[in-house]
Amino acid sequence: MTEKLLVRVGQSQQEPVSWLIWSESDSQIIASGELEHSGLLGELTEKTSGRSTALLLPASSVQLKQVALPTKWNRKLERALPFMLEEQVASDIDDVFIAFGKPTTIDDKHFINIALCDLVWLQDWMSVLEDFDIEPAVVTPDALLLPSPDTDTLSAIELQEQWLFKGEHWHISAVESDWVGDYLSLVPESQITHYSPATSLDTTKQLIEKEAEYDLPLAIFAKGLNALPINLRQGPFAAKKKQPQWWRDWKAGVIAAGVALLAFVSVKSAQLVMLQNEADAYKAQAMSVYKQAFPNKVVRPHLLRKQIQNELDALSGGEQGGFLELTNHFVSIYAQVDDFDPETFRYDHKRNELRVRAKAKGFQIFSQVKSILEQRGVEVQQGALNNDGDYVIGEIRIRGAA
Template sequence: MNATILFLPAHVDQPWRWLRVENDAVTGRGEGAPEAGADPTIAIAPADAVTLHWSSLPARSPAQAQAAARIVIAEASAAPLDGLHVAVGDEAEDERPIGVVANGRMRDWLGTLASLGIDPAVILPAPLLLPAPAEGYVRAELGGQSVVRGRTSGFADEARITDLVTGGSSPETLGRDAVEAAIVANVAQPLLNLRQGPFARRKRRAIDWPLIRRLAVLAGMILLVTLAIDLTRIARYAMAADAAEAQADALAREGLPRGADQGDAGRLLTERLSRLRGPGAGFSATVAALTSATREVDGTEVIAVAFEPTGELRATIAASGEAQANQLIDRLREAGFAVAASTFQSDGQRVRGDVTVALP
């Protein structure tokens, strides 16, 4: 693989160092921040900033494996877990590596790299660049820091700590060629990436223009189909309206006498109905209103009626008193008629008078 290996300095005053890997070989090295290129950048965390553990974790989902790893770390760490970032390594191993680093340290690394225009694909603890020995320990200098690795351990090489961990046995110092071969192998398949959970690298989604074009075509087809459905519905409604109008015209013509069906059937039928019922509201409607008002007012009755050619209905009304007569007149006016009344005269214990009822 092709990649840039960037060693994060253990201290602020230390220089940045980098290696260039191309075609499974180290082809360049230097100090300072490298220029960002098309090849991925793999950042190497200093050994004294990351605590490594190994544990047999079940092959579960990443979230479940990380939860199990936090339980393991809670038993082995004196620091509160709230301030620690826990990352789980490759599940293909019998014992999986677990990296523990302070959240603040991770934020500082990523912030500094971002200011340099670098977004590393992997942050790998420095000890995991070395090969895992079959037995004992190996030592090498990585990015200006001496690092020791055992089969299930990895740490910065400090005299007291190294003697304590190795039991006094001296680690084997690897040569330059062996170190570079191990670097090439371990960056090709990183055993542990600290960029997990809240520090995972954000995926940049490229715009799929062919997909967008297909979606645009589908949207256009949907709009055309919708428009065709609306036009078909409008045409059906128009045809139904024309059929209903033709049926109404035919029914209207059936109500006309023979020889009188020339012209607008609706207008001719209205004129005939007007002649049959009489002018104004017609005899039936006017008498019905007068009869309804008489039923509503107790003590009133209709003595005589006469329907005039002008559409007026003249009626003689008898009532128990003048108050009842006035109530009858009010009922007719509320029904929408104009009412003219004569003076009601006393007729024994009742009063009698004439009213004229017509449309206003």
């Protein structure tokens, strides 16, 4: 995906949430803004469509550590690491989430870069995003995305009455503006490379101004995603390998559509002059699918057509009836259109609307699909289309009678 949505949250869900849409191909900001609190995250749900989402955590809530290892990093050390850290963290180690970064070697000694944060705190934030149907591909602390500093130098930027700093050796910090002078007097680095005006920095250290690179903090963070140092989407927060979203959401409806299709084939085949063995094969196939769709029902071969019809009649009276009708319309395009791949299906039964997010080889294919569906007498709305490499990604909405 060439566009990215960055969402930067605070320590609490009552704090402002900053967001920015970044075009990777054009290296420019498409849109940005700020929400008063996390309860308004629903305003960003539509903005995630066709874009990769990154959740940026406040540096003040994530601790980075470089842990010395007795040998080269391996699976056994990964399991043992929580016990190695017990005396180095103030809270119970079971309440801490540990994310693993890249192993490194310094002066022939082995180290592992890790990030730690409160487990429940991160779970709460991920739950909030899930409630608004926002699934970040990347979760990482904000200050870690600052440009990498030179030796004996800190990278710095001002954000929401704080200064964020990134050091050379796996070190980040977030300091309230009132305490920056005290903080800088204690750090060993002698130079500060700043990416926002530093008139408020009270320090005797050498200031290196990057005025030509001044930009919104989230825009600078977006550039840092290209060399992501660590992604907290691991362990209990790893993105689950799952079946396509449309299949998980509409499995029952798709099975019902399959049964309807097989029933249709069975009826038509009975009207045609066909060989008996072909008729028997269709009948056996219908029985097999019927058993999968309705495992608790007894199959009566001589009454199979009536059983299928009864199930479809019962299904059409419920919430899935509209979905079944719209799905049948949508299935019709597969025999007529090539290089058109649906990625997600969403059905709004109140509006009797099926939303299909798909990718195709060109813009004209979406127009062809729209034309075919309109010829079948359904209302079709086509959303925005975006280039994504060799493909075009967009959304089509199919609406039946409300």
